[in-house]
Each structure stands twice: as C-alpha cells, then as structure tokens.
Amino acid sequence: MINKLKSKDLLGTKDLSPEEILLILNTAESMKEISSRDIKKVPALRGKTIINLFYESSTRTRTSFEIAGKRLSADVVNISVSTSSVAKGETLRDTAKNLEAMNPDAVVIRHSSSGASEYIAKILRCPVINAGDGAHEHPTQALLDLFTIREKKKELKGLKVSIIGDIAHSRVARSNIYAMNKMGMDVTVSGPSTLIPVDIEKIGVKVVNDVVKAIEGADVIIMLRIQLERQEKGLFPSIREYSRLFGLNTEKLKNAKEDVIIMHPGPMNRGVEISADVADGQYSLILDQVTNGVAVRMAVLHLLTGGA
C-alpha cells in the first residue's frame, strides 16, 4: 500500500490513481474521529501556514478547509476577493508570487476560471489544492462524496451512480465522474440536453435524458445545483418547468431502489432541483457530506503538507 501522493498538488481527480484515492479515503476515515472529540485538535501541522485564496464566494468549502486546517493545528489565513488587492487590479500571478514570499505551506484556491489552480501550482513551490476552478474540477468534493458513499455502502466497486442536473457547468460532476470511474463505479448523467455536453460519453458515462429512467436502479443519486443565471441564457425555459421535469421529489423517488442514497454538493435550491421533503428525508446524506468534508480535507492537507 502506498503512503503518499505522488504530486505536490491536488488539482483534480483526473490525475489521481485508484490507490491514491483509497489512501485519501482511508486517511480521512482516521481523521473523522478527531472531530468527535471534546478537544478537536491534533498537533500534526503545528507551525504550518495554510492560505485559503478564494476568488469566488463560498461558505461551505472555505469553512470546511479552515476547520480542517485548524483541527490539524495549522495557522489558516483566509483571503477573499472582495477585501483583497485583487479588487485593485492585481493579477493572479502577482498575488501568487506575493503570497509565496510569505512562505505558506499550502495554498487552497477557488477561482472562476478553469485551469487557475494549475497555473498557480506551476508558480508556487508549496502544495496547491484546487477548491474549485471554473467548470473544470473540484476534487475534494468528489472525494468527500466517495467517502460518504463508501461509509454507507461499504464498497464502491460496481455501484450505479446517477448525476442529475447541469452537467455542462459542473466541476463537481466532472471530478466525480473521473474519480468514480477509477473506483469501478458505473456513472450515468441526466438532465436537460442543453446542459449535457456533447461527447460526454467519451469520459466514461452513460447519458439518459429521462430523469425517471436515471433514478431507476441507481444506488446513488447526486443532484446538482441549477444555477439560476443559466435560465437567462435560455438553456432551459423556466425554473418551474425545470423543477417539474428534472427536479427530484417524492413522486419521482418512487421509482428508486429501496436503499438509494441522495446527495447534493450544496448550496441547494430547495423546491427547484430537489424538493424539501427529499432533501430532509431518510435517503438524504446531504449533511453527512458536510461532516465528511472536514475529514477528507484534513486527510488531503496532512498528506500534502505533513512531514514532507
């Protein structure tokens, strides 16, 4: 069994090997217990500095990385775009170089442009963790999804997963598809055909346009957030129609397997892609995902910055 990741950075799940994914999941399993202690802190990353560089708004992911770093005793610094010199016109490269001059041990970056994390990773000597770049990848989200699925289903291999919604603009979908394929899972995507990229089959998924068909037989259903601004671009006619045709509700769920699990990366549009009773219902693991996110990010931070 391997004991470290081969790359200095975590930019996407596309570049991870199945062994590396397992190493992260197993490490996260050990990390999870720490969050249930009275004293939720271990000294592993004492003296390390982690910078959260967020060019896009985020509550869950930024807080999750911050808590993960702090539970490992790292010093975590948050930079959000509205209060930073980026607002004064500094380039990404200059910001990166200036941060590097302060000797951080890891930089966690979220950016609206695909490839931003890779660009920064080439400039910086320290590990860079992609917390979401454009429509490209969001690897820690996929890893926490796998962790949550494995916790419930014990085994990943052979599971049928349906990812439903705006596949085209979703970095969560992309990271999940790469990772799930590597773990031997069987991925189907569904949603309005305007939001499903042409040729998506080439990265190893089935396309099923009828959502009800995608729900049937699935062990795991991942609902994606529909970004309301997409409607203005004419990609779907109305929120109401989207909800009726593609939203997950109790009625559609009648076609699902008895032990189906339902996940959503958040933030949810209740009543649009997922109805409130399903989101809060017995099959939903949405809050488990959030809990597990901290453990998975602790694992990633420790594997990339601990004892290197």
Add this chain to the structure above:
Amino acid sequence: MNTRVMNADEVNRAITRIAHEVLEKNKGAHDLVIVGIRTRGVFIADRLAAKIKEIEGEAIPVGIIDITLYRDDIKSSPSKHIVKKTEIPFSITDKKVILVDDVLYTGRSIRAAIDGLIDFGRPANIQLAVLIDRGHRELPIRADFVGKNIPTSHDESVKVMLKEEDGVDKVTVISDQ
C-alpha cells in the same frame, strides 16, 4: 546476525507476569483502562486485558491510540506513516490508564501517546507497560512494567513479532554486522 531473545512461551509468561504486577500495584482492576499503541501495542493490550479478566474476573475497557498525528520524527523518517484510527470509546477521566507498547526505546512514541491521551481527558494517572525495554532514552520516560530488559546498541534493532500480525510470537535482536 539475528538472536532470538524470547519465544512464544516466554512472551506469554511475561504478559502474565505484567498482568499480576498491574493488579498488585493498583490493588485490583477497579478504575483501570488499557490503551495500546498501534500497531503491536494493541495486541499486547488485548492479551493483557484477557489475562486480567482471567485472574480478576473483571473486563477492562481496551482502547487503541494511533500516534502518527502526534509524532515529532516524521520529517526524518524516510517513509511517511499512514494515519490509522484512534479508538478510545470510553472516558479516561479519573481512570488509571495502562499505556501499552511493544518496545520502549527513545521514549518519543510514548511522549506522543501521552500527549494524545491527554486530549481525551484527564486520567488519574498513566502507567506504562512494555514487552521490551531496550534502553537509549532521549526523554525522561520510564516503564512501570517491563516484560524483559534487553540491553542493545544503537546499530541493533529489536523485532517483536506477534501472532495477530506476524503469525508467530517471537522477539529477536537484529544487528547489522
């Protein structure tokens, strides 16, 4: 060169003796808990608990501590340690904790384990039981219960093999020459 210093019977007798010593020193099994350090300390901890149950008829809680996140030597070690689970599903506050490891050497693992334990509560005291004490302490730490003292040099290493992990109970001293 490898020298066998303990066979299966000797390992068993040593653990039996430690069990008696623990009970004698603590005047019974009341308020005792046992915590084994991963990996091999865990198996010795389980055996110690089984012996104590045999002698005293009282089941003692046994926990597991993984010290990877508390180590101070990760930077110098060539391979990184994989973080494993710590499982202490009971309160250690006001308990007498018997901390168990296979080999006591520099004392750094024990320091890490004590730091870890303290994060779980405030024990009445912590006592240390080891199968082998090979000397060369780098910290002011000593064992309360020792299976066997084996004087060694720095170039030698002590290998403890246990049935649960290695299929056999055996202790050998391995020297480079």
